[in-house]
Amino acid sequence: MHNHFYTLITGASEGFGKALAIECANRKMNLILVALPDSKLYALAEFIKQKYKVDVIALEKDLTIEENCIWVFKEVEQLRLSVNMLINNVGIGSTMLFSEGSVSFYQKQLKLNVIATTLLTSLFLDMLKSNKPSHILNVGSLCSFFFLAKKQVYGATKSYIYFFSKSLRRELRSDGINVSVICPGGMNTNASVMATNKSNNWLMRMSIMDPEDVAPIAIKGLLNRKEIIIPGRINKLFLLADKLLPPIINEMISNHHMKKFKSVSAIE
Ligand SMILES: NC(=O)c1ccc[n+]([C@@H]2O[C@H](COP(=O)([O-])OP(=O)(O)OC[C@H]3O[C@@H](n4cnc5c(N)ncnc54)[C@H](OP(=O)(O)O)[C@@H]3O)[C@@H](O)[C@H]2O)c1
Known part of the structure; x- marks a missing residue:
């Protein structure tokens, strides 16, 4: 094995996490993949091992269970693995009016999108400090930047990821740890996201990317120590328009756009 360090990726059995795992393996990085039980993760791990020889x-x-985040860290220690790259990808999305969501759904979303990322970063911090040069990639969203109806809790969790990443980057620079945040627009990952993507207008549909195309941009940006990674020209254009247009026009456009969406959440 060329490299004795490991990259830990959360939410790695499907979607963007799986694409990130394959991209990292292609770059000869050893991997620790985390996902839910019975998620075909073992089959994916075996496939990557055979194909990429890592x-x-x-x-x-x-x-979503805090003790499990601690268990993951302890297991890595127990196996004497050295992590020098932490990719906090796990997260669940939703598109629905606030009144349509249950308290238990919002709890799950906050625990996964906010608490798991914060906890794992805290747990692995000392290990990352001693395995320099090291990297943390947090997965935000283009929603981090916009105030969108039907994306209130999800958008807020992703704004947390954005602010957390930018502040932590400043703190950890002197420790030799790079922190980057990627803010993708729509990606064709799971079935509910793909259904939402299909009901978009033509410009939004044009902006949707495949996770396999976003993953190389993410890892290249991370290794180049980019602070904020925005994949795709149209997504960059959305951000520019948001800065240039008056707030009232932005609000009218986004309200009109979000009205069309049927309510969906990744899990109920
Ligand atoms: N898709 C988009 O359009 C989009 C856009 C911007 C940002 N993002 C962000 O990108 C990240 C990945 O999204 P995605 O669309 O690729 O998601 P996805 O296709 O639903 O995949 C989620 C992954 O997380 C795992 N997972 C779900 N709940 C978990 C839990 N409680 N504990 C451990 N693992 C769990 C899933 O495992 P199982 O296979 O076992 O369920 C799966 O591997 C998220 O942070 C999301 O907010 C997505």
Whole structure:
């Protein structure tokens, strides 16, 4: 094995996390992949091992449970693995009016999108400090920048990821740890996201990317120590328009756009 360090990726059995795992393996990085139990993670780990000739460890744990985040860290220590790259990808999305969501759904979304990322970063911090040069990639969203109806809790969790990443980057620079945040627009990952993507207008549909195309942009940006990674020209254009247009026009456009969406959440 050329490299004795490992990259830990959360939410790695499907969607963007799986694409990131394959991109990292293609760059000869050893992997620790985390996803829910019975998520076909072992099969993915075996496939990556065989195809890319890197070491892959699969850990199946529900990361909404804080004790499981701690278990993941302890297991990595127990196996004497050295992590020098932490990719906090796990997260669940939703598109629905606030009144349509249940308290238990919002709790799950906050625990996964906010608490798991914060906890794992805290747990692995000392290990990252001693395995320099090291990197943290947090997965935000283009929603981090916009105030969108039907995306209130999800958007707020992703704004947290954005602010957390930018502040932490300043703190950890002197420790030799790079922190980057990627803010993708729509990606064709799971079935509910793809259904939402299909009901978009033509410009939004044009902006949707495949996770396999976003993953190389993410890892290249991370290794180049980019602070904020925005994949795709149209997504960059949306951000520019948001800065240039008056707030009242932005609000009218986004309200008109969000009205069309049927309510969906990744889990109920
Ligand atoms: N898709 C988009 O359009 C989009 C846009 C911007 C940002 N993002 C962000 O990108 C990230 C990945 O999204 P995605 O669309 O790729 O998601 P996805 O296709 O639903 O995949 C989610 C991954 O997380 C795992 N997971 C779900 N709940 C978990 C839990 N409680 N504990 C441990 N693992 C869990 C899933 O495992 P199982 O296979 O077992 O369910 C799966 O591997 C998220 O942070 C999301 O907010 C997505």
